[in-house]
Amino acid sequence: MTGYADDLALAHLLADAADAVSSARFRALDLRVESKPDLTPVSDADTAVERGIRALLAAHRPDDGLLGEEYGEQPPAGPDGRRWVVDPIDGTKNFVRGVPVWATLIALLEHDRPVLGLVSAPALGRRWWGALGAGAFAGTGPADGAPIRVSGVTALADASVCYSSLTGWEQSGRLDAMLQLMRDTWRSRAYGDFYGYMLLAEGALDVMVEPELSLWDVAALVPIVTEAGGRFTDLAGRPAPAGTDSADISAVASNGPLHDDILGRLGRPAER
Structure with a gap:
């Protein structure tokens, strides 16, 4: 794979770190849940995952922007238009109720165009990823990723x-x-x-x-x-x-x- 190979490797690293945090807090008896101003729930796992991703991106891609659900846009996209977009836990309502259908979503945008995406659902034991011109894959991680393809249904x-x-x-x-x-x-x-x-x-x-x-x-x-x-x-x-x-x-x-x-x-x- 070329083009976004290094970025995709970093996305898997971010997902590994996120999975370690979110999996440890899933169904935890001391999980803390609050309501945001829009009345949607946010758990301590949401905020901890995003903080961890932010720290890793600051170390590995200090010139890239970052938009996260919990902490907003900081820093903004740089002059080359690169910006990571992160949902630390997509499916927080599932997460706080003990339903295993939730995931960390990691995207890389160039001038507002998504060019790379990774979805990691550790409670399902599955991860999906794709990058522009490189195909889409699924598996437990990059070592066992297999190509995936949409259906051929026409009606x-x-x-x-x-x-x-x-x-x-x-x-x-x-x-x-x-x-x-x-x-x-x-x-x-x-x-x-x-x-x-x-x-x-x-x-x-x-x-x-x-x-x-x-x-x-x-x-x-x-x-x-x-x-x-x-x-x-x-x-x-x-x-x-x-x-x-x-x-x-x-x-x-x-x-x-x-x-x-x-x-x-x-x-x-x-x-x-």
């Missing part, structure tokens, strides 16, 4: 569709369209967070959609899905992530052949 009637909670679709004005999509597909499930995108990249399902995300929720997912042969846009059909405001990012990820049909169904909110 919605044969497709397995994944989505976030229906509450978000209702708030977006697209609930009726989402329910009709669920009726018209072979199977629909709400796996949530990073996991639906990774199952898509592996070919285990065919579509994953979410109406509202933050940059740290989605940046690491884009290179993995697209390098696995999939397509990733927002609901307007723009390359994702098409914005950096927490209320300005949506996601439509698919195996490719189904994408335009999904956009046609979900792209516009219903008139009120």
